[in-house]
Amino acid sequence: MAATILQLNELKTHFYIDGAVVPAVDGVSFSIRRGETLGIVGESGSGKSVTALSILRLVDAPGKIVGGKVLLEGTDLLKCSKQEMRKIRGSKISMIFQEPMSSLNPLFRIRDQIGEAIGLHQAVTRREAREKAVEMLRLVGIPSPESRANNFPHQMSGGMQQRIMIAMALSCRPLVMIADEPTTALDVTIQAQILHLMDQLKNDFGTAIMYITHDLGVVAKVSQNVAVMYAGKIVEYAGVYDLFDYPAHPYTRALLESIPRGNKTDPGNQRLKVISGTVPNLLHLPAGCSFYPRCGDRFEICAREAPVEVEMKPGQYVRCWKYNHG
Amino acid sequence: MEMMEPETERGKKIRAFLRNKTSIVGLGLIVVITLIAVFASYIAPYDVRAQNLAERLLKPGWPHLLGTDDFGRDNLSRAILGTRISLAVGVISVLISVFLGMMVGMIAGYFGGKFDVLVVGIVDILMAFPTILLSLTLLFILGPGLSTLIIAIAFSFFPRFIRIARASTLSVKEEKYIEGARLVGRGDWGILIFHILPNISGPIIVIGTLWVATAIRIEASLSFLGFGVNPPTPTWGNMIRSGVTFLQINPWLVVVPGLAIMVTVIAFNMLGDGIRDISDPRLRG
Amino acid sequence: MKYHILRRILLAVPIAVAVMTFVFFIVRVLPGDPAVTILGNDASNEALAELRNQLGLNYPLWEQYLIFVRDILRFDFGQSMISRVPVAQMIKRALPYTVDLVFASMLISVLIGIPLGIATAMRRNQAFDYFGRLIALLGLSIPDFFLGILFMLLFSVTLQWLPLMGGGDLDYWGSRLTHLILPASTLGFMVAAFITRMTRSTMLEVLRQQYIKTAHAKGQYENVVIYKHALRNALIPIITVVGIYLNVLLGGTVLIETVFNRPGLGKLIVGAIMQRDYVVLQSVLMIFSIFIVFVNLIIDLLYRIVDPRIRTR
Numbered sequence: 031m032a033a034t035i036l037q038l039n040e041l042k043t044h045f046y047i048d049g050a051v052v053p054a055v056d057g058v059s060f061s062i063r064r065g066e067t068l069g070i071v072g073e074s075g076s077g078k079s080v081t082a083l084s085i086l087r088l089v090d091a092p093g094k095i096v097g098g099k100v101l102l103e104g105t106d107l108l109k110c111s112k113q114e115m116r117k118i119r120g121s122k123i124s125m126i127f128q129e130p131m132s133s134l135n136p137l138f139r140i141r142d143q144i145g146e147a148i149g150l151h152q153a154v155t156r157r158e159a160r161e162k163a164v165e166m167l168r169l170v171g172i173p174s175p176e177s178r179a180n181n182f183p184h185q186m187s188g189g190m191q192q193r194i195m196i197a198m199a200l201s202c203r204p205l206v207m208i209a210d211e212p213t214t215a216l217d218v219t220i221q222a223q224i225l226h227l228m229d230q231l232k233n234d235f236g237t238a239i240m241y242i243t244h245d246l247g248v249v250a251k252v253s254q255n256v257a258v259m260y261a262g263k264i265v266e267y268a269g270v271y272d273l274f275d276y277p278a279h280p281y282t283r284a285l286l287e288s289i290p291r292g293n294k295t296d297p298g299n300q301r302l303k304v305i306s307g308t309v310p311n312l313l314h315l316p317a318g319c320s321f322y323p324r325c326g327d328r329f330e331i332c333a334r335e336a337p338v339e340v341e342m343k344p345g346q347y348v349r350c351w352k353y354n355h356g
Numbered sequence: 357m358e359m360m361e362p363e364t365e366r367g368k369k370i371r372a373f374l375r376n377k378t379s380i381v382g383l384g385l386i387v388v389i390t391l392i393a394v395f396a397s398y399i400a401p402y403d404v405r406a407q408n409l410a411e412r413l414l415k416p417g418w419p420h421l422l423g424t425d426d427f428g429r430d431n432l433s434r435a436i437l438g439t440r441i442s443l444a445v446g447v448i449s450v451l452i453s454v455f456l457g458m459m460v461g462m463i464a465g466y467f468g469g470k471f472d473v474l475v476v477g478i479v480d481i482l483m484a485f486p487t488i489l490l491s492l493t494l495l496f497i498l499g500p501g502l503s504t505l506i507i508a509i510a511f512s513f514f515p516r517f518i519r520i521a522r523a524s525t526l527s528v529k530e531e532k533y534i535e536g537a538r539l540v541g542r543g544d545w546g547i548l549i550f551h552i553l554p555n556i557s558g559p560i561i562v563i564g565t566l567w568v569a570t571a572i573r574i575e576a577s578l579s580f581l582g583f584g585v586n587p588p589t590p591t592w593g594n595m596i597r598s599g600v601t602f603l604q605i606n607p608w609l610v611v612v613p614g615l616a617i618m619v620t621v622i623a624f625n626m627l628g629d630g631i632r633d634i635s636d637p638r639l640r641g
Numbered sequence: 642m643k644y645h646i647l648r649r650i651l652l653a654v655p656i657a658v659a660v661m662t663f664v665f666f667i668v669r670v671l672p673g674d675p676a677v678t679i680l681g682n683d684a685s686n687e688a689l690a691e692l693r694n695q696l697g698l699n700y701p702l703w704e705q706y707l708i709f710v711r712d713i714l715r716f717d718f719g720q721s722m723i724s725r726v727p728v729a730q731m732i733k734r735a736l737p738y739t740v741d742l743v744f745a746s747m748l749i750s751v752l753i754g755i756p757l758g759i760a761t762a763m764r765r766n767q768a769f770d771y772f773g774r775l776i777a778l779l780g781l782s783i784p785d786f787f788l789g790i791l792f793m794l795l796f797s798v799t800l801q802w803l804p805l806m807g808g809g810d811l812d813y814w815g816s817r818l819t820h821l822i823l824p825a826s827t828l829g830f831m832v833a834a835f836i837t838r839m840t841r842s843t844m845l846e847v848l849r850q851q852y853i854k855t856a857h858a859k860g861q862y863e864n865v866v867i868y869k870h871a872l873r874n875a876l877i878p879i880i881t882v883v884g885i886y887l888n889v890l891l892g893g894t895v896l897i898e899t900v901f902n903r904p905g906l907g908k909l910i911v912g913a914i915m916q917r918d919y920v921v922l923q924s925v926l927m928i929f930s931i932f933i934v935f936v937n938l939i940i941d942l943l944y945r946i947v948d949p950r951i952r953t954r
Contacts, residue, residue: 120859120860135852137873182949184950496917573782
């Protein structure tokens, strides 16, 4: 099995707003191996984006990383100096975001923006950086890269902009690329292309990918392993096949059941199954399990105590009293 | 968990306003200043016209707490009385300007057509000029005096309010409830008064408050230049004008009215900022 | 794009004409007879008639307008009604004092305003920010002439570092500069207040944008993110607003030149109004307004060039 390159241990990131504490990330642990794609699934507000930003230490006030470890090849990123962190961003770990249009600086040309990433971490001349930028554009499938490199972001379509972001993110051959909902803002056909591109490049470069999304369909397509997040905690972690075939946590099950299906035998006369209730207000989390108010499989203990993580079988973990007869 | 009383939109806003330190300070100052203006004759220790040539150009001390001017008149009393005119001119000119500006702006924005084009053209030309120049030009035409001063200052802001009212009217005009009102049978004028007017008032109130501050400054400037109210009636502006000659001998004649202007202007700016913060938090930094 | 630029330049011409016409008419909307104003109420009828003739007041208004336009095109601004000195000459003498003042003030305001705006944006809601915003509030609130007087009090009267009044001798750099410092600082400080506010809010807006996060995620240095990525984006709206600040500045010259007794255009206007000399008034107003139209044109063009989103449409 490949080596672990990124490992999170009980990461905690809290937001301090108007005197109250919002535990956006509340004890998250997982690891990613070289070349692996980890899918992180959850609704808005589950803490997935904050987790990603915490890894790169890009969390802005009023947020603050308050505990845990982030180990990149064994080094705790949370203990690095600012300068060391700066060197790691973009070169060892990179990140792409949801809205490609807003993620590119409108004032600078494409080749300069990619070139900037290259120039920051590699000892090249400006000219070489530009040439490499054009090369990256070619790799991500942008037609006529030499001329398009001179364009400005607003002259490109959404799909192309996201390809540019990917080019930028992979330009220094990082160990991990974090993708925060990269295809959510794009239409479905483009989405398929981008996913395919990312998969291909992952294999070529050997980069691990941390793929954040709320779309289970996408997760099924790209990940080897999946972590399901709810209210700041990981409630289930499993290999992708195991997750879809034998979902353990009630939340995971509910998510899978709520995917609309059309069926040849039963052409969708069924009502959409929804998960009752709403995502909890992180300011007023219930005392026990956070999912308790919406859970269909409740026990008495669920209301009182938050469940601990349990390894159901090798590589599959769940945080639920159903599986913990302790 | 206790049940909380549903907060009204207005209640929330008033609470937010009261929480904001600057707006409270601003409001407080304005209340104090207004009281001083209203009760000026009772507060002032001396008659402002009382000359006492034996006690000319005194520095602050006893009994003249802020000194005397070159005619022996008590500086403090003059400053207190100056509050009246400065405040009155500032507020009245803005009220006139807002009222007329809103009317013209609403009509131009709502009905459109040639009138609108004309209005926009004139507003653009007028707004190319610095405000002071507009007031000065009007004073040139109308001659000196208190009422012309008010009109001159009102005139210099007038294009701005037209523009704001017109722009707001243009956007509100497209809202669905306007069409609803028309379907119910409201005539154009009814729509203007009952639907458009209340909805454009928000930004105008904010800007109006901030412009009172500017109006007071302009009044002081014009008086300083010699175009405002003339002595012996004290305004802060003309006090500075007379006081400048004696700058080296008794700077307090200039400093006192100047500080008075500053404090008043700051107060209105604070109040305006406070109102703006609660009505449109996006505008805040 | 070139088409737009050309169109904008051509548009400036009718605007200038409109402004000139406006000035012409507004200045003639006088109650009362200009001749009487100059010569006084007891002047003889012959003297009045002769003066009216000289001033061209007997022609119908539209003819006066045509004469006005013709003269303008020949750069003949007429003669001062009071002193009979050619207005063009008066303007030429006064112009450098005002130009110096305007440029120096603008420079000071930008040099103070933009860095202060950035600094307060970066230290948002900390002590420095409140302090900076307080200073900005003071700058907005203080009447320009009062600040000028305070500076005079401090630097000329008390400390005696700088000359008290006047414009100084234009031919000698030392004199020119020392007489410029206080007035320019006064106006500069006030406009700096506006610029600080504007810069602060624009920077905060820009720093919220996603591309700033991207820049950080790339591993870019903090300083570069602020000054290259953020500031350049923030400057675009700031440039567009500079035109308004110029208006404030020009209005300020009227007062500051009076306070410091600088023989510039501002002082000329005040004198013209006092003496009801409408020939001088109309000419100076025109210069001011043509200048403003011109500057706004430049700013508009600049803005179109600087923002690639517009440039490459």
